[in-house]
Each structure stands twice: as C-alpha cells, then as structure tokens.
Amino acid sequence: MNNRLEQLLIECLDALERGETAEQILARYPQEAAQLRPMLETAVALSQLNLQPSRAAQLNAKNAFLDYAASLRTAPQSRRAAWGGWRRLLAPLVTIFALALLGVGAGWRANTSLPGDALYGIKLLLEDAAMPFAPDRAAAEQARQERRIQEIQQLLALGRTAEVHFASLITDVSPETLLIGGLSTELTPQTVLTGEPVIGARAEVEALVSNGRLRATHIRITPPQELPAPTPTIIETAVPPQPSPPVSATATLTSTPTPESSITATPTSETAVATIQPSPTPTITHTPTPVVTPPTPTMPPPSPTATPQENTNNNDNGNDNDNNDNDHDNDNENSNDNDNGNNNDNGNDNDDD
Amino acid sequence: MQDELTLLHRARALDAEALAQIHDTYYVPIYRYIAMRVNDRETAEDLSSEVFTRLLQALRDKSAPQNTLRGWLFAVAARVVNDHFRQHYRIHHTELEESLPGTEDGPERVLEARMTQKELRQALQTLTEEQQHVLALRFGFDMPIKEVAHALGKSEGSIKMLQARAVAMLTRKLQPGATNA
Numbered sequence: 001m002n003n004r005l006e007q008l009l010i011e012c013l014d015a016l017e018r019g020e021t022a023e024q025i026l027a028r029y030p031q032e033a034a035q036l037r038p039m040l041e042t043a044v045a046l047s048q049l050n051l052q053p054s055r056a057a058q059l060n061a062k063n064a065f066l067d068y069a070a071s072l073r074t075a076p077q078s079r080r081a082a083w084g085g086w087r088r089l090l091a092p093l094v095t096i097f098a099l100a101l102l103g104v105g106a107g108w109r110a111n112t113s114l115p116g117d118a119l120y121g122i123k124l125l126l127e128d129a130a131m132p133f134a135p136d137r138a139a140a141e142q143a144r145q146e147r148r149i150q151e152i153q154q155l156l157a158l159g160r161t162a163e164v165h166f167a168s169l170i171t172d173v174s175p176e177t178l179l180i181g182g183l184s185t186e187l188t189p190q191t192v193l194t195g196e197p198v199i200g201a202r203a204e205v206e207a208l209v210s211n212g213r214l215r216a217t218h219i220r221i222t223p224p225q226e227l228p229a230p231t232p233t234i235i236e237t238a239v240p241p242q243p244s245p246p247v248s249a250t251a252t253l254t255s256t257p258t259p260e261s262s263i264t265a266t267p268t269s270e271t272a273v274a275t276i277q278p279s280p281t282p283t284i285t286h287t288p289t290p291v292v293t294p295p296t297p298t299m300p301p302p303s304p305t306a307t308p309q310e311n312t313n314n315n316d317n318g319n320d321n322d323n324n325d326n327d328h329d330n331d332n333e334n335s336n337d338n339d340n341g342n343n344n345d346n347g348n349d350n351d352d353d
Numbered sequence: 354m355q356d357e358l359t360l361l362h363r364a365r366a367l368d369a370e371a372l373a374q375i376h377d378t379y380y381v382p383i384y385r386y387i388a389m390r391v392n393d394r395e396t397a398e399d400l401s402s403e404v405f406t407r408l409l410q411a412l413r414d415k416s417a418p419q420n421t422l423r424g425w426l427f428a429v430a431a432r433v434v435n436d437h438f439r440q441h442y443r444i445h446h447t448e449l450e451e452s453l454p455g456t457e458d459g460p461e462r463v464l465e466a467r468m469t470q471k472e473l474r475q476a477l478q479t480l481t482e483e484q485q486h487v488l489a490l491r492f493g494f495d496m497p498i499k500e501v502a503h504a505l506g507k508s509e510g511s512i513k514m515l516q517a518r519a520v521a522m523l524t525r526k527l528q529p530g531a532t533n534a
Contacts, residue, residue, distance in 0.1 A: 009520065009521065010513045010514065010516075010517045013517060014513070038527075038528075042523050042524040045469060045470075046473070046492040046520070047492050049470065049474070049492065051384070051388040051389060052384075052385075053380070053401065058381070061376070061380060061401060062373065062376045062377070064402060065376050065402070066369060066372060066373060069367050072412075073367045189433070189437040190407075208406070
C-alpha cells in the first residue's frame with residue numbers, strides 16, 4: 001500500500017468513525033474506489049463483529065463479582081497483608097479482652113469460624129497468642145497449617161467466597177492444577193507463580209475460594225530440600241610440608257609407585273574426592289574416589305595442592321547459594337511488578353488525567 | 354465524567370449498587386475487547402471476570418483508579434489478555450459464534466456470513482499484537498481514536514496509521530487464496 005492510498009484509507013476510516021456509510025465515502029474517491037472498497041468493507045465487518053457474551057455468563061460473572069465484593073465488605077479483617085503486623089502486636093491484649101468480654105462461648109464460636117467470618121480474626125489472634133506456649137512449636141505450626149486447609153475444605157463444601165492463605169507441600173502437578181496439601185489448587189492465567197512447581201516442594205498460596213473452586217492468585221514455591229553439593233574430602237594431616245610433584249587424582253594408572261616415582265596427585269577436580277593419608281606403602285588406587293597414599297617416609301611425600309586453599313574453592317557452594325538468594329529476591333520483585341503493573345501500565349496514565 | 358467520579362467514589366466504599374452498575378456498564382465492552390483478541394468464548398468470559406476481580410482487589414488495596422474507570426479497566430483488560438498469552442493457557446477452544454445473521458436470512462446468506470465472521474476472527478489473530486490491540490479497542494471496546502491514542506500513549510496520527518495498516522493487512526488476509534499464517 002503506497003503512501004497516498006494509506007492516507008486515503010485513514011481519511012476513509014475517519015469518515016466511517018464519524019458515521020458515514022462506505023458508499024458515501026467511496027463516492028468521494030471514484031478513482032481509488034476499487035482499491036479502497038475491500039478495505040472499507042473489512043472495517044465495516046469489524047464494526048459489525050458483534051461479539052456478545054452469553055446472558056448466563058454475564059449474570060454469573062456479575063453474581064460472582066458482587067459476592068466477592070460482599071466478602072470484602074463483611075470481612076475486611078481477612079486482609080492479611082494490611083494488618084498482619086498489628087495482629088502479632090495486639091494478640092495478647094486482644095486475646096485477654098476477647099476472653100473477658102466474649103467469654104468462652106464467643107471464643108468457641110471464633111474457633112469454629114471460617115475465613116470471611118466476622119470472628120475469624122479472633123480465631124487467628126487466639127492461635128497467635130497460644131503459639132508461644134506450645135510445648136512443640138513445630139507441631140503446633142503444622143497443626144495450624146492443617147487447620148487452614150480444613151477451613152478451605154469447609155469453604156469449598158459450603159460454596160462460600162473468601163480469600164484464603166495456606167502453605168503445604170505439592171503432591172501432584174498438572175498444567176492446570178497443583179495438588180497442595182490435598183487441595184486441588186487451580187492455576188489461572190492470572191496466577192502469579194514464583195518458583196518451579198515440583199512434587200515435594202513447599203508452596204505458600206494465596207487464593208480465592210468461590211463457587212466450590214480454589215483459584216490461586218499467588219503461589220510462592222520453596223524447592224524441596226536439596227542434597228548438599230559434593231565437596232572434596234580433605235584430610236588435613238595429609239598435607240605434608242615436604243615438596244613433591246603433585247599427584248593427579250584423575251590419573252588412570254594403577255601402580256605402586258616407588259619413592260622415585262613422579263606420579264602426580266593433584267585433586268584439582270572439584271568433583272574428585274581425594275583422601276590422602278600417609279602410608280609406608282605408597283599406592284594409587286583409581287576409583288571414583290581415588291585414595292592417594294603418599295610415599296614412604298624415606299622420600300618426601302607428595303604435596304597435594306588440596307590444602308586449605310582447596311577449602312576456599314569449596315566455598316563456591318556458598319556463593320551459589322548467595323546467587324540463589326538473589327534470584328529469589330528478584331522473583332519476588334517480579335511478582336510485585338506483576339501486581340503493580342496492572343495498575344501502573346496504562347492505567348496510571350489514565351489516572352493522571 | 355462527573356457520574357463516573359461519583360460512581361468511583363461509591364465503588365471505593367464497595368457500594369453494591371455502584372459496583373453492579375459498573376459491571377453492567379463495562380462487562381460487555383470488556384468482553385468484546387477480549388473476545389476479539391482471544392477468539393475463544395470460554396477464555397473471553399473467564400478473562401472478563403478476572404478484570405472485575407482485579408478491580409475489587411484494587412479497591413480493597415486502595416490502588417483503584419482515582420479519575421477514569423474506563424481507561425483503567427481497559428488497561429487491566431489489556432494486561433489480563435497479555436498475561437493469558439504469556440502463560441499459554443489456551444486449553445479449550447469453543448469457537449465464538451456470536452453475531453450470526455438473523456434467521457430471516459436465507460441459509461446461503463447465513464453460511465456466507467458465518468464463514469466471513471470466522472475468517473475475520475482468524476485473520477485478526479495473525480496481526481501483530483499492537484495492531485490487534487488497536488482494532489480490539491476501536492471495534493471491540495468502541496473506543497474513539499482520541500481515547501485509544503491517550504490510552505496507548507501515542508499520537509492520534511500514529512493510531513490512525515496503525516489502524517489503517519491493520520485493516521489493510523486484514524483485507525489482504527481475507528483475500529481468496531491468502532493464508533492466515
């Protein structure tokens with residue numbers, strides 16, 4: 001499409017937007033009408049592409065929307081992020097106050113409340129207050145997490161709408177759902193997933209329960225406990241002061257070196273596990289974990305370079321961990337970006353007006 | 354504008370009537386915008402609902418728009434669609450069948466119109482993201498050029514050119530023998 005035709009098309013589309021018909025517009029450009037006509041017809045077809053949602057879908061969406069709004073109105077205390085800090089500070093005072101005013105009956109009612117209930121905040125406060133006195137903190141925390149899951153199961157069974165938060169292990173992974181703590185947690189296009197969902201990983205979930213479905217909004221995943229990285233085992237007593245040619249642990253020879261031998265034993269490989277022990281009968285055994293025995297005392301024993309400096313190399317693992325931490329931080333930032341991005345993108349541009 | 358400000362003010366207090374009015378006013382334009390971009394009824398419905406869920410979350414978190422609800426909702430709808438495409442959660446495809454000709458049309462006309470609608474929607478998917486965006490806003494969201502330009506942070510001239518090129522591209526795709534690849 002040349003520039004002139006493009007300019008004409010722009011004028012035609014302007015006219016179409018003003019409400020003129022295609023025929024009226026084309027009449028103004030008789031010479032180019034043949035070229036412009038199909039493009040104007042496309043534009044008209046687009047404007048007549050009368051996509052309409054089904055009435056049922058619209059009604060269901062509205063009901064769910066208003067239900068969610070109602071849950072926000074009636075349960076502002078479920079806004080964990082907004083007052084999570086205050087909860088801990090006020091926990092002892094409020095507990096005493098709640099027990100004094102409401103008595104055991106109210107406490108019991110709070111204890112049976114669910115997310116979205118007016119007394120649910122009291123329940124959480126009571127839990128927080130009791131936690132320091134638990135004989136086994138780990139078991140108490142585990143029990144608390146299980147309570148959260150049971151509450152969600154009840155919400156799902158009752159078909160209620162509420163925001164929930166829980167954490168547990170991932171036991172099954174599929175493209176659309178994760179089984180977390182026995183709860184089938186749906187992933188939606190809007191789910192912000194931080195970390196790799198694998199079986200055995202721990203997931204901290206923020207989700208919305210609605211119409212018997214549990215849809216995750218945020219999932220933060222902590223990888224399953226990883227095995228420690230292999231590190232060379234160095235026996236420091238095997239670091240003799242005498243100079244000697246280094247012995248390579250990767251050597252493929254099987255030999256019994258004489259004191260005159262110059263076989264090297266330098267555990268330079270990061271993966272090699274070199275155990276060096278003084279022995280009167282020097283041998284080199286080639287196994288996945290080579291054991292290098294330095295020569296007899298009659299000759300200077302080998303001086304492997306695997307000295308404390310080797311330990312410094314081992315600190316690579318520590319560096320890796322640091323990097324992982326950084327990655328984790330970045331992930332969190334990204335997830336925040338996602339949240340804020342919804343509002344910041346073009347929305348803020350508009351807000352400025 | 355004053356009405357929208359009042360509506361927003363009431364929505365910030367989670368006023369049920371105001372929220373219902375917002376839903377009634379914007380659900381269909383948002384659905385149309387999304388449906389033009391995803392070409393899948395079920396997904397379009399889900400994503401439309403998600404836009405309103407995000408509105409409530411923004412109201413709850415006090416990050417809701419202060420002045421222009423319409424522009425804010427569009428921005429969220431655009432982000433929801435982009436998130437959807439990024440995550441490739443296109444599991445089911447229930448072909449959209451809206452806007453079929455009325456029953457008063459003859460069967461040949463119905464078939465022809467259905468084919469045109471289908472081809473048009475398929476051709477839309479082959480445009481660049483920016484072109485889809487502009488056409489979905491113009492013809493799905495019924496946004497005038499000026500508002501599209503403002504929403505996308507571009508000049509009106511740029512949007513008009515983008516629109517013209519997108520329409521020309523669509524026309525080429527709809528030519529007999531053209532492929533929608």
